[in-house]
Amino acid sequence: MMEEAKEETSALSVHGHNIQVTEVLKDGDTLTFLIVSPKLSGTGEYHVHRTYEDFEWMQQHLFSQEDVPGIQGVIFPPLPAKAQANPSAKVMKQLGVLGLGEWQPYCKALEAYLQQVASHRVLCKNKAVEIFLTSSDPPGKQRVKKNIFNRLSQAVEEMRKESHKDVDGFFQTERDQNLIVTGCAKNAAERFLDVMQTEQKIAVACGHFSAALHLCVEPGEDPDKQAFSKVCVKLSEVFDSMKKNMMTVAKNNVNTLGLGLDLESRYQEAEKEMLFRRTCKLVELESARRNADKAKPVKKAAMEEVKKAAETEFNQICGVAKEEIAQFKGIRMAALQQALVQWCEQQLLTAKESADQFNQHLQAFRGMAY
Known part of the structure; x- marks a missing residue:
């Protein structure tokens, strides 16, 4: 070990x-x-x-x-x-x-x-x-x-701290915006997850229907039965293509925008946790200041030291937090933009491949009419 x-x-x-x-x-x-x-x-x-x-x-x-x-x-x-x-x-x-x-x-x-x-x-x-x-x-x-x-x-047991008014307008604005964005990011990730799960279900259903069409194929010399069986086989191929297309779309969605929205949602929660930690420190600092102001002469020096230590720690946290937020916004925006671009590119590529394949099926059906 x-x-x-x-x-x-x-x-x-x-x-x-x-x-x-x-x-x-x-x-x-x-x-x-x-x-x-x-x-x-x-x-x-x-x-x-x-x-x-x-x-x-x-x-x-x-x-x-x-x-x-x-x-x-x-x-x-x-x-x-x-x-x-x-x-x-x-x-x-x-x-x-x-x-x-x-x-x-x-x-x-x-x-x-x-x-x-x-x-x-x-x-x-x-x-x-x-x-x-x-x-x-x-x-x-x-x-x-x-x-x-x-x-x-x-x-967390002291939920009142979440709504504690901030002394810094920058952080109060960031807290308000983060509260909204966190909810939106989570909702977007959940709704897109519903879309991907539905796509997977459609793919499974197309596969089942493709297999079921083969059950309609009948042997024999009857021309009508042969014609019907031929149509069933071709339809089965179409639904099998639909299954593969939907599976590809679902997989692309997971690996592009799905992962992007998931990470965005979890990162917004991470920023929310950081902002809450800072708010808790703000409450501690305000308490230390009140205690220093009310302290009796015999404890005044000790309380002042506690207040100074709290102020130093709080200022350090604020300095780091502002740098983190500035980098966070740039990185997260770029990552989400990249996920959207990749999603669109994969959607277009899959749509083109599917259109070519379905066109081949269409031509095959037209050939059966003569």
């Missing part, structure tokens, strides 16, 4: 943007993912096998960097929900588009997560990231320790 990683500065030895999750191996209920990371030296690649628990191990280390100034202002890349070899209905609902059929979409989501972590100016310096991507040994068991998300869980 590899050593427990220490949260210390470490330069990655891999190309963060080129990390790939190339394969998933199933051993009973355990899923293992093959991760390939090109070396910066250009001399080869790191090939490591990781389970979902290993991803959680790294995520836990990222959350635990309390010694990093302003860490609570970071928008942490969202780790997809855990996939299972035989998922229940509840797990499928949590996974959404990532749970549709093949494992490729889920591997792509994990791949995007690793690329975002490895490319983040703060998170990539954590030793756990280098170990996760390059060590041939599996990570140690996840340590249970205090981290910013433990504090977030405690803060």
